[in-house]
Amino acid sequence: MADNFPFPIPKGWFALMAEDELAPGQVARVEALGKEFVVFRTESGTPSVVDPYCPHLGAHLGVGGTVSGETLVCPFHGWRFDSEGRCTEVPYAKRIPPKAQITHYETRLVNGWIFVWHDPAGSSPNYEIPAVPGFEDAAWCPPVRHEWTIGAQFQELFENICDPAHFLYVHQTSTFPESKVTFAGATARSLNHATMPTRKGEIEGTIDAYTIGPGFGYVLYDIVTDMLQITSSLPLDDHRTMIRHEFRVREGDRVGPALIRQICMQMGQDIPIWENKTYHAAPVLCDGDGPIAGGRKWMAQFYNDQ
Numbered sequence: 569m570a571d572n573f574p575f576p577i578p579k580g581w582f583a584l585m586a587e588d589e590l591a592p593g594q595v596a597r598v599e600a601l602g603k604e605f606v607v608f609r610t611e612s613g614t615p616s617v618v619d620p621y622c623p624h625l626g627a628h629l630g631v632g633g634t635v636s637g638e639t640l641v642c643p644f645h646g647w648r649f650d651s652e653g654r655c656t657e658v659p660y661a662k663r664i665p666p667k668a669q670i671t672h673y674e675t676r677l678v679n680g681w682i683f684v685w686h687d688p689a690g691s692s693p694n695y696e697i698p699a700v701p702g703f704e705d706a707a708w709c710p711p712v713r714h715e716w717t718i719g720a721q722f723q724e725l726f727e728n729i730c731d732p733a734h735f736l737y738v739h740q741t742s743t744f745p746e747s748k749v750t751f752a753g754a755t756a757r758s759l760n761h762a763t764m765p766t767r768k769g770e771i772e773g774t775i776d777a778y779t780i781g782p783g784f785g786y787v788l789y790d791i792v793t794d795m796l797q798i799t800s801s802l803p804l805d806d807h808r809t810m811i812r813h814e815f816r817v818r819e820g821d822r823v824g825p826a827l828i829r830q831i832c833m834q835m836g837q838d839i840p841i842w843e844n845k846t847y848h849a850a851p852v853l854c855d856g857d858g859p860i861a862g863g864r865k866w867m868a869q870f871y872n873d874q
């Protein structure tokens with residue numbers, strides 16, 4: 569909970585919606601990052617994220633607002649705004665007031681998700697979400713999604729990848745996963761040689777997990793089968809995080825779905841720890857622990873006051 573964690577919502581790219589949840593021409597209101605947004609896609613498909621209230625007389629653009637061509641039309645007096653939030657037309661006026669601009673946020677559509685750049689200090693993005701390797705592979709089955717709303721901040725969840733020891737106790741694996749975590753810019757990579765218990769016994773392979781800032785990650789599984797996982801972590805406010813895992817497996821693959829069940833079960837095992845733990849700024853660590861300090865140093869770049 570917020571009282572047990574000292575840092576604010578981090579800055580970074582966060583996925584507000586999946587691309588298939590908002591067709592071109594649609595408008596949605598989304599509560600996340602401690603506030604409310606209006607997300608719309610123009611008829612050509614360009615996504616845009618703006619503040620909800622019209623600069624004219626304050627109508628909520630997500631309640632009755634519509635898309636016309638490449639603009640969002642306010643339901644109250646029909647002013648039109650482009651995907652950058654600029655007013656392009658006031659149908660009953662001779663000139664557009666120069667301040668007719670909705671607060672607009674940097675938006676990206678990548679890997680099938682609509683991302684917004686969040687920084688309360690108003691900085692421009694200092695990293696980008698890369699295209700996930702293999703994402704465009706036509707041989708993947710349609711993605712399967714699982715989501716959780718967790719009463720903890722992203723950093724507590726992220727520390728899992730710097731903490732191989734918890735697997736033995738929280739996830740009851742028989743061996744300590746062999747993992748190497750490296751940090752470079754906004755990316756943290758955890759390459760694991762792991763065993764995964766299945767109904768057919770334990771299987772071995774690699775799990776290559778990339779965390780790109782506090783809002784996005786992907787995992788390349790190579791354990792008997794191959795599987796792709798994309799993860800969105802979206803802070804709803806300063807004490808709740810929505811995690812969405814999206815899995816892609818191969819047609820006819822039976823190992824992948826077993827792996828997905830295992831991963832979801834492990835989430836269920838982690839959640840009570842995350843939701844009830846406290847954050848120790850100076851934890852007592854031992855020589856068998858993972859790179860907790862390295863993970864915290866990496867995470868610090870996403871907080872403005874550190």
Ligand code: FES
Nearest residue numbers: 622624625642645
């Ligand atoms: S309040 Fe939006 S056009 Fe008047």
Ligand SMILES: [Fe+2]
Nearest residue numbers: 728738834838
């Ligand atoms: Fe875990």
